[in-house]
Amino acid sequence: MEKILKVEELKKYYPVKKGVFGRAAEFIKAVDGVSFSLLRGQTLGLVGESGCGKSTLARTILRLIDSDSGKIIFKGRDITALSHREIKSTRKDMQIIFQDPFNSLDPRFTVFGIVSEGLRNFSQKKSKKEIYQKVAKALEDVGLPRELLSRYPHEFSGGQRQRISIARALVLEPELLVLDEPVSSLDVSIQAQVINLLVDLQKKKNLSYIFIAHDLGIVRHICDQVCVMKDGKIVESGKTEAVFQSPGHPYTRTLLDSAPALPL
Amino acid sequence: MENILQVRNLHTYFYLENSVVKAVEGVSFDLGKGEVLGLVGESGCGKSVTAYSLIKLIDKPGRIKKGEVIFKGKDLLKINEKFLPKIRGKDISIIFQEPHAALSPVYTVGYQIEETIRAHNRNMGGKQLKEKVLELLVKVEIKDPYAKIKSYPHNLSGGEAQRVMIAQSLSCQPQIVIADEPTTALDVTIQAKVIGLFKKLKEEENFSLIFITHDLALCAQLADRIAVMYAGQIVEIASLDKIIKEPLHPYTKALFLSLPKKGKEKTKLQAIKGDVPEADKKPKGCFFYPRCNLGKNSCRENRPELKEIEPGHWVRCLVCGIEGRR
Structure with a gap:
């Protein structure tokens, strides 16, 4: 291997x-x-x-x-x-997931903002639609429905927040x-x-x-x-x-x- | 066993601006003499919140709505406020989770332990006090106790600071010690030592201990009986042996099942579905119903009571009974 x-x-x-x-x-x-x-x-x-x-x-x-x-x-x-x-x-x-999902998610970003930030940073050429689809897919991968994309971190429990930080890392493949x-x-x-x-x-x-x-x-x-x-x-x-x-x-x-x- | 403390139907609510958080909803238990x-x-x-309610350490917006805490024949929740300081720290003492946050940074360790003793023994002389402090520090097996008397909390490691807290809590020969997650902030190796210390002190001092933790395995090292809490209620209470070998409540069972087991590496863990209900949005019926895999329709509407299913084994569940075990 x-x-x-x-x-x-x-x-x-x-x-x-x-x-x-x-x-x-x-x-x-x-x-x-x-x-x-x-x-x-x-x-x-x-x-x-x-x-x-x-x-x-x-x-x-x-x-x-x-x-x-x-x-x-x-x-x-x-x-x-x-x-x-x-x-x-x-x-x-190479991505990282931090210990405390209460501190590692920006409270002023929506879930979409948090998960898409990396994408916007690394691939400027992608269209908005492509970014949206990738983010929705990443959210699905971690078991969260895409309806939650416009919510803010404080609306989630600890487990859900950690899922969001996993999605944030995964979206960059x-x-x-x-x-x-x-x-x-x-x-x-x-x-x-x-x-x-x-x-x-x-x-x-x-x-x-x-x-x-x-x-x-x-x-x-x-x-x-x-x-x-x-x-x-x-x-x-x-x-x-x-x-x-x-x-x-x-x-x-x-x-x-x-x-x-x-x-x- | 003789009971030293009886808690009956304790309710503690927090009244926020636009909601009421029902943190404790009907907790009842007995604590035996010398029991953990x-x-x-x-x-x-x-x-x-349960622990703090026992000695009325609940601040606004919290309020103890109802219930009884009977200690030596008196209801601590009903007696005059001015008698409470005589009980707190003397008859019932408490050890907090974060020793560095609980100790004052501006006084020496020796002074802080002395303070407690002085508060309850007005006529003890300075020399006597010093001796007593030293004796306590030796008892909690702190390294270099002479020097530690004069040091400040920031000079101490987490384990040492927790030993100071323990010394402080034992300074007036309490009958009940409440330890609120005393080892959560510590490393595992230090945790093991502090647990060892608790075992030794319990033998020597013969106090009753309420040991609060989120770690079942840790609790099993020390406890005689275990009460499992969920969403503000005790869902099961029984002897250590019963809880571990024959748990009855679906929540207790699920907790054990979700732990990783030896010989089953890399397999799927049996997770509990869903999330803990938020304190102001609890289900109408049984609090565990949305996550329970035994739940029936009746559980959705009716709140179960804590029932004694076999001697000393209390369970709050409508479905599971003695026959449900097999």
Whole structure:
């Protein structure tokens, strides 16, 4: 199978203290030499506690944050060195879904405005009708009727809002989706709906996912591979079942033991 | 078991400009001495409002419409307002979800714990107070308790701040502790430690605990009995064992079914259809009816009552009964 994404020795340090002559003296190593690869159509889980660098890593891969060193090879092409103009054509192929759908949707945009914004940005030549059709199709894909296009985000529940943000990402027909804790702010009874939707979409469109989460149960359910992160480094990675069945690193074991399980 | 707290038919409404949000609609339960009752439900189902209503911490536009909260033979909702501060923090204390938001940033940790003790023990001397604070910090197993007395909340990590909150809540030997999602803001490894601490403290102090959470699995670590809430009502209440192994209410059952299971990876999860009803647009009949897969026509019109189906097992449902289990 084709490798859609390969990350090599990626680093992102944030300076926190200035020394003499204004040079950075101390760093927070948010991402510290991370390497992994992701096959097309598969899901890679990134787990770790808050502050371990999962989100920074995801944003660095999308080049929302510039890395300090290392390589990001997306579809066979190193995108770390691309200029902002050059990266624009790649952006369309990699999209992100944020954790909190209450903060990530602009309250002054209608659903149509939110979902069509990307289209208008990336393909100016499309006619209004084409854009409308694509948006309606994306909405249908996530299970929302097109009558809702003129509504505003505040009229929706958390689950519906997350569907809108999925539609916003899908409308550009991306190949890689970064899911940054997509269900952790949703109600328990809604989480399963959204997880099912994501799994369905992956099968239908052959999408590749990077799934960031702290709920290990869900990670185990949908991920093909997992990487366990701690302090900016990947301490363990491998096939999901292998990591869950026989964790090698002591930190992975602590993490698995800490997760509450039902005594069924 | 002797009951220390009896809650009967509690209703708490919020009167907004153009609607009435019925956050809690008829919650009843008993809390035994030394018992841990888990209050489980989704966000917005009224678990926190229930907890705050118990000690009348409801602010305008909210109002406790009716109900009884009987503690030591007295109805807390009827007694004179001026006696409540004597009960809050002493007999019944509360631990909030976000420790950093609940602690004041401008006072030291030691001062804030002292404050509670002083409020209830007017004639305790300064030296005695200091000793008591230190003793409490040792009890909650905080690292380096001497230094922590003089530090400010922003110097503490989330787990440490929550330990300070716990110390504060235990400072006057309460009989009931209400913990409102005490670990939700924490990482899993820290969460496991805090849960361990709760277990230990419960043994030592023998208080009754109302543990509020949205996480069933977490609740199962600690609770003796579990009350499941949905849309402002308790839909099922039973011992931990019963709830987990033989749940009766369709909502409780569906919640368990929707969780990912070992050995069934990559399969479809059994999601619950639909959405939680908005607090001001609840269905006419059973609140769960639009999402229920057992619902009959009668459920659409009639609101079920909480019924005791077998000893200690209460369910609010018109359809399911003991025979529905098999």
